[in-house]
Amino acid sequence: MTTQEEEPKRRKVLDATMGLKNIMGRHYLAVEQAYRDGKPTAWATSGTPVELLYSMDVQPMLPENSATISAAQHLSKDFIETAEEQGFSYDLCSYFKTNIGAVAEKAEMLKGGTRKPTFMLSSDVICDTHVDWFQTQAERMNVPHFIIDVPHIVSNTNQRQYNYYKEYVSKQLWEFMEFIEEITGHEIDMEKARKVAENSYELGMLWQDIFELRKNVPCPVSTRDTFGGLFPLFTMTGLKAPIRLYKRMYREAKERVDNGIGALREEKYRLAFEGIPFWYNLKFFSKLEKWGAIIVYETYTYAFSKYVNPDITKDIVLNHPIEAMSELMLKFWYIYDLKTRVKKYKEMVEEWNVDGVLLHNNMSCRPNSCGLYDLKRHLQEDHDIPCLIIDCDMNDPRKMNETQIENKLSSFFEILKQRK
Amino acid sequence: MDTPEEIILAANLEAYRLFGDPSIAPTTADEHVPASHCVWTRNILEQGLRGLPKDIIGLVSTHGCDCTNRQFDIWLDTVDLDFMYFLNSPLKRDQTAKDFFIQDMKELIRQLEDHFNIKISDQNLREQIALMNKIRKKLKELSEYRNKMMLKFSELHGLIKSTLTTDKTHALQIVNEKLEEVKTRESFSNESLKRVLLTGSVIDDNSFVKNVENAGFHIVIDDMCIGTHYFWHTMDESGDPLEAIANYHFEKPIYSTKVPSHKRYKFIENLIDNYQVEGVINIAQKFCESILYDHPFLSDKFRQNNMPYLFVEKGYNREAYKQLSTRFDAFAEII
Numbered sequence: 001m002t003t004q005e006e007e008p009k010r011r012k013v014l015d016a017t018m019g020l021k022n023i024m025g026r027h028y029l030a031v032e033q034a035y036r037d038g039k040p041t042a043w044a045t046s047g048t049p050v051e052l053l054y055s056m057d058v059q060p061m062l063p064e065n066s067a068t069i070s071a072a073q074h075l076s077k078d079f080i081e082t083a084e085e086q087g088f089s090y091d092l093c094s095y096f097k098t099n100i101g102a103v104a105e106k107a108e109m110l111k112g113g114t115r116k117p118t119f120m121l122s123s124d125v126i127c128d129t130h131v132d133w134f135q136t137q138a139e140r141m142n143v144p145h146f147i148i149d150v151p152h153i154v155s156n157t158n159q160r161q162y163n164y165y166k167e168y169v170s171k172q173l174w175e176f177m178e179f180i181e182e183i184t185g186h187e188i189d190m191e192k193a194r195k196v197a198e199n200s201y202e203l204g205m206l207w208q209d210i211f212e213l214r215k216n217v218p219c220p221v222s223t224r225d226t227f228g229g230l231f232p233l234f235t236m237t238g239l240k241a242p243i244r245l246y247k248r249m250y251r252e253a254k255e256r257v258d259n260g261i262g263a264l265r266e267e268k269y270r271l272a273f274e275g276i277p278f279w280y281n282l283k284f285f286s287k288l289e290k291w292g293a294i295i296v297y298e299t300y301t302y303a304f305s306k307y308v309n310p311d312i313t314k315d316i317v318l319n320h321p322i323e324a325m326s327e328l329m330l331k332f333w334y335i336y337d338l339k340t341r342v343k344k345y346k347e348m349v350e351e352w353n354v355d356g357v358l359l360h361n362n363m364s365c366r367p368n369s370c371g372l373y374d375l376k377r378h379l380q381e382d383h384d385i386p387c388l389i390i391d392c393d394m395n396d397p398r399k400m401n402e403t404q405i406e407n408k409l410s411s412f413f414e415i416l417k418q419r420k
Numbered sequence: 421m422d423t424p425e426e427i428i429l430a431a432n433l434e435a436y437r438l439f440g441d442p443s444i445a446p447t448t449a450d451e452h453v454p455a456s457h458c459v460w461t462r463n464i465l466e467q468g469l470r471g472l473p474k475d476i477i478g479l480v481s482t483h484g485c486d487c488t489n490r491q492f493d494i495w496l497d498t499v500d501l502d503f504m505y506f507l508n509s510p511l512k513r514d515q516t517a518k519d520f521f522i523q524d525m526k527e528l529i530r531q532l533e534d535h536f537n538i539k540i541s542d543q544n545l546r547e548q549i550a551l552m553n554k555i556r557k558k559l560k561e562l563s564e565y566r567n568k569m570m571l572k573f574s575e576l577h578g579l580i581k582s583t584l585t586t587d588k589t590h591a592l593q594i595v596n597e598k599l600e601e602v603k604t605r606e607s608f609s610n611e612s613l614k615r616v617l618l619t620g621s622v623i624d625d626n627s628f629v630k631n632v633e634n635a636g637f638h639i640v641i642d643d644m645c646i647g648t649h650y651f652w653h654t655m656d657e658s659g660d661p662l663e664a665i666a667n668y669h670f671e672k673p674i675y676s677t678k679v680p681s682h683k684r685y686k687f688i689e690n691l692i693d694n695y696q697v698e699g700v701i702n703i704a705q706k707f708c709e710s711i712l713y714d715h716p717f718l719s720d721k722f723r724q725n726n727m728p729y730l731f732v733e734k735g736y737n738r739e740a741y742k743q744l745s746t747r748f749d750a751f752a753e754i755i
Contacts, residue, residue, distance in 0.1 A: 087716035089733075091456065091707055124511050128486050131511065131679055132713035139682065139717070147679060149511040151520070152489045155496050156504065161527055165508070168520040175516065338493035363456050366709065370490035373452050374497060391454075 013224040016248035020228050023245050027235050028109050034059035040118040040184040043137070045130035046234055046304070047334070048123045048148060049325045051200045052176065054238040055193035056186045062234050063114050063133075067098035070112025071279035071395045079105065079112070080396055094364045094395035096133045103137065116141045119183055121176070125150040125329050127367045146179045148172050150329050155339035162330070169326035194318055196238035200306070201317045203237055206246040207305035211297070213253045215352050218262020219270065219296040220253040223285045225263075226301045227277050233304040268292030269416050270353055272345075274299050274375070275360030275368055276394040284402065291413045297352045303333030338371045342378040349385050356386040356416050363393045386419065388412040421622075421645040421675065422509035423482045424525060424665045426552055426655075429588060430544035431532045436476060437584035438464050439624040442737050452494050458487040459736035460622060460705045465491060468499040478503030478535075480528065483510070485677045485710050503535050511679055513670045521666045545661035551588050552655070558595045559583070559651035565602050566640050567695055569609040573618065573639035573647070574629040580646050581624065613638035614755045617691055619684070619718075620703035621711050622646065628734070631741050632701065635748035641695040643688050649673050676710035684714065685721050692727060699728035699755045701748075706735050728755050 034041050041059045044050055053060045070076045079101025080094055086104070088097055098112065107113030120143060122134035131147055138145035149172065151165040177188055207229075214221050229249065232242030256262070271288070273295045278284055285295065302308070307317070309331050317324045336344060348354065359376055361369045372389065379385040388408060393399035425435040440463040446453075449466040479501050481492045492506045508524050510517035529540050559580065565571035579598055583591040616637045622645055623629065633639065642648055653672050656664040673687045674680075691697065700722055704711040715731050722729035730751040734740055 087719055089712040089715075092709065092712050128511075128677065128709065129713070132681070132710070135680060135682065136713065136717065147512060149517060151508040151510075151524075152483055152506065154489075154506045155493045157506070161524070164520070164523045164527075168516065168523075171516050338497060361454050361456075366457055366707075367486040367490055369454050370457060370487060371493060373454070374494055 014221065014249055014252045016245060016252050017225045017229055019245050019248065020231065023236070023242055024231055026241055027232075031059055031061055031109065031115070035115065040180075040186070041115070043114065043117045043120040043122075043134065045122045045126070045134065047125040047130075047329065047332075048121050049173065049329070050235070051193075051196045051238045051321075051325070052173070052180070053121070055196045056177065056180045056184070056188055057192075058118070058180060058184060058186065060235060061114050061117060063099045063137075064095050065231060065234050066102065066109070066112045066114050067095040067395055068112075068279040069110070070098050070102055070107070071397075072282065073111060074280060074397075075102075075107070075111055076280055076395045077397050079107070080398075092364060093127075093129045093133070094393050094399075096129055098395050099133065099137070103140075117143060119144040119146065119179075121146050121148070123148040123150055123329070126334060127365070144179070144183060146176050148176065148329070153330060153335070153337055155337040157337070165330055166323070166326045169329055170322050173322050173325055193321060197317050197321050197324075199240055199243060200237045201314055203233065203243050203246060204305040204307040206243065206250060207233060208302075208308070210246065210250050210253055211302055211305070213250070213257050214296045216257045217270070217353060218260070218264060218267040219294050220256035220261065220263055221249075222263035223273070223277070223282075223295050223298065225249065226298060227282060227285075230301045230304060233306070237306070262294070264289055264292070264294045266292050267294055268420075269355045269413065270294060270296045272297040272299070272348060272352065272354045272357045273360070274357060274372070275362050276300055276365060277360075278392055278397075278400060279395055280397045281400060281402070284405075287406070288409070291409070293413065295358075297348055297354060299333050299348075306332065308332055334368070338374055341371065341375055342382075345375065345379055346383050346385070349379075349383070354385075355419070356388065356412065359387055359389045360394075361389050361391045363391065363399050364396060365394060386412070386415055421482070421649060422484075422669045423480050423507065424528075424669070425588075426545055426548040426661070426665055427525060427528060427532070427540065428480065429548040429551070430540045431529075431536060431538055433478070433532075433536075434587055435584070437581075438467070438472075438479075439581065439585075440464055440736055441467060442625050442627070444470075445737070452498065453487075453491065456707060458485070458705060458707045458709075460624075460708070461487045461491055463736050465494065468495055472499075472501075477501065478505075480505050480507055482507045484675075485708075487707075487709075503532070505531055509669065511677075513674070513678065518666050518670055521669070522662045525662050525665065542661050545665075546657060548588075549655045549661055549664060550657055551592065553657065555583060555588060555592050555595055556651040556654050558592070558599055562595065562599045562602060563641075563648065563651070565605075566638070569607045569611075569613075569638060569640075570605045571602050572633055573642060574626055574633055577623075577629050577646055578626050580650055581626065584646075584650075611638075612636075614698050614752050615640040615696055616699045616701050616755075617641050617643065617688060617695070617697045618647070618701050618703065619643035619688060620701075621705040621708040623703055623705075625736075625738075627738060628703075628741055631744070632748060635745060636752040637699075637701070637748070640697060641691045643673060643684065643691065645675065648691075649675070676714045681710065681714055682717055685718060688718075689721075689725075697727075699730065699751065701751070702729065702731045704731070704733045706733055 076098045080097040082101035083097035102112045120134045122130045376387040428435040446462040446466040448469045449462040618639045655668040
C-alpha cells in the first residue's frame with residue numbers, strides 16, 4: 001500500500017457524537033453539584049451496578065474513565081511516573097497508576113482528577129486490580145470501601161454452580177444497599193430504582209442497535225464514534241440525557257445506512273478489535289483507513305452495553321432488578337470464559353462480516369490478555385479467521401511501539417488482500 | 421493454597437501440589453500466555469503442556485489471582501487430565517463468602533463422587549482433618565526450632581514441600597522423624613546471622629531459600645504459603661467438617677490475593693515482635709501483581725516503624741538468583 005499521500009478517505013464523526021462533550025460536561029457538573037449540595041458520592045469500578053448508586057441518590061464517579069481522559073490529553077504518562085515514584089511497579093495497571101498520580105498531583109476533574117468520595121465500590125468481576133486499587137485509595141483517603149466478589153466462571157462451570165454463584169452475588173447486592181443506607185441514610189426508592197433500571201436498559205439496547213447498524217456494508221459508524229461514545233455507559237447509565245444522545249447517533253447512522261453511506265469512503269477491510277483502545281493515541285485507529293480498513297466491532301465497547309445476555313429481558317430488569325444485576329455481572333463479553341469467547345467471536349465475525357481480528361495484548365491488563373493467544377489460535381485454526389496480536393498498553397504511551405505495530409499491520413493487510 | 425487437601429484425601433486420592441521447576445524455560449507456555457504474565461504460573465503451565473506424571477489424574481485449581489484464574493481455561497483446553505475443577509475460594513472473608521465457599525466445596529465433593537463413583541462421608545472428612553491437624557501441629561512445633569536457631573527455614577521449607585507431594589501418613593512420619601532429630605541438635609546461635617522474616621509470592625524453589633540464607637540471614641519466621649500459612653492454625657475436629665475447613669482457610673494468615681490484603685501487615689507485625697526479627701525481605705515473582713500492589717503499603721509501614729525492609733523482584737530461573745546476591749549483601753549490611 002502506498003496510499004499515505006491519497007485524499008482522506010474518511011467522513012467526519014457523526015454530528016451526534018459531537019454532543020458527547022456536553023454529556024460529559026453534564027456528568028462533571030453533576031459531580032460538582034453533589035459536592036456543593038453535600039450529596040453522597042462514590043467511586044465505582046467498571047462492571048459494578050452503577051444503577052444502584054443512582055437509585056439511592058449517590059453520585060457515582062468512575063476513576064477508570066477519568067484515567068482515559070488523562071490519557072486522551074497526554075497527561076497519563078506523568079501521572080503514571082508519579083505513581084512509580086511511590087513504589088508502584090512499571091508492570092502494574094496503567095489506569096490504576098494514572099489515578100494514583102492524578103490524585104497525588106491534585107489534578108482537576110477535566111484532566112482526569114477525582115475527588116474524595118463518601119465511599120468506594122469495587123468488584124473483582126473484571127480484575128483483581130480494581131479491588132487492590134480501591135483498597136489502596138480507600139485507605140489513603142480514609143473512606144469506607146464495599147467489595148462485590150464475583151465468582152470466576154470457567155469453561156466447565158455447570159448450571160448448578162452458576163445458580164449458587166448468582167445467589168452469592170445477589171446476597172452481596174442486598175448487603176451493598178444496606179451499606180449505602182448505613183453510610184448515607186438513604187433508603188432505596190423503588191420507584192426511582194425502576195426508572196433508573198428502565199433508562200439503563202434503554203441506553204444499553206440503543207447502543208446495541210447502533211452496533212446492529214454496523215453490520216451493514218459499508219459500516220456507518222467507526223471507532224471515532226464508539227470509543228468516546230462509550231463514556232455514558234460507564235458513568236451515566238440510568239440517566240435520561242445519554243439516551244437522547246444515543247438516539248441521535250442511531251438516527252444519523254441509520255440515515256447513512258439508508259443512503260448506502262459508510263464511515264469510510266471506500267471500505268475494503270472490515271475488522272474487529274479485541275481489548276481496550278490506546279487512549280493516548282486514538283489517532284492510531286484512523287491510520288487503518290490508509291489501508292481502506294475500518295473497525296466495525298469492538299468487544300470492549302459492545303460489552304458495556306451490558307444487556308447482552310439474552311436471558312435478561314426487560315421484564316426481569318424492571319421486576320427482578322437484583323437478579324438481573326447479578327446475572328449481568330456474572331456473564332458479559334469482557335469476562336467470558338475461553339470456550340464462550342471463541343464461540344461468540346465466531347458468531348460475531350459472521351454477523352458483522354469481519355475480515356480479520358486485531359487483538360490487543362494489553363501489557364497492563366492481564367485478565368484481558370490471558371487467553372488471547374488461544375483465542376487467536378482457535379479463530380485461525382478452527383475457523384480460518386485471520387488475527388493479529390498487537391502488543392501495547394491502554395494508558396501508558398511508553399509501551400507503544402508505533403512503527404513496529406504499523407509494520408505488523410502492513411503484513412496483516414497483505415494477508416487480507418490475498419484472501420479477497 | 422486454599423485447596424482443601426482434606427476433600428481430595430477423603431476421596432481416597434492423593435493430594436499432590438504442583439510446583440514450578442526453575443530448570444525449565446516456559447517456551448511452550450509462552451505460546452499460550454504472554455511473557456508479561458506471572459513467571460511462576462507460566463512455568464507450571466509449561467509442565468502441564470509437556471505432560472505431568474501419569475499418576476496425576478486430575479486438577480483442582482483454586483481462585484487466586486487474575487493469572488491463575490484465567491489460566492484454568494487454558495489448562496482445560498490444552499492439558500489432558502481426567503478431572504478438572506475450579507474452586508472459587510472467595511475474595512472476601514465474611515459470613516456470606518464463607519457460606520458460598522462451603523457450597524462450592526460441596527459441589528467439588530459432588531463432582532468427585534460422580535466422576536470417580538465414590539462416596540465422601542463426613543466421617544472420611546473428619547479423619548482426614550485429624551490427620552492433617554497432626555501434621556500441622558508437628559510442623560508448627562518444628563518451626564519453633566528456628567527461633568532457637570536449631571533449624572533453618574530451607575529445611576522446613578523442603579519438608580513442607582514433601583508434605584504437599586506425598587502420602588500424608590508418610591508425611592506425618594517424616595515430619596515426626598525430623599522433629600525428633602532436630603531436638604538433639606546444637607544451636608547455631610553463635611553464627612552471626614541476621615534474623616529476618618521472609619514474605620511475598622509463592623516461593624517454591626528451595627535453592628532460592630538457601631540462597632537467601634547463604635547471604636547471611638536466618639529466616640527465623642515467615643509469612644509464606646509454603647511456610648507458616650500451611651500450619652499456623654488447625655481445624656476444628658468436632659463440628660461440621662466443611663464448616664471447619666472453611667473456617668480454617670478464612671482464619672489462616674491472609675494472602676495478598678484476598679481482601680483486605682493489607683491485614684497481612686498485622687500478622688507480620690506480630691511475628692516481628694514475637695521472633696525478634698531484625699529485617700523483612702519481601703520477594704515478588706516477576707509480574708506477581710498481588711505482591712506488587714501491596715509493596716508500597718508495606719514499605720511505608722516498615723519505614724514508619726524503623727524496620728529494615730528489602731523488596732526484591734525475581735525471575736524464575738536460578739541464573740536470575742545470582743544477580744540478587746549484591747542486594748542481599750547490602751541489606752545484611754544495613755541490618
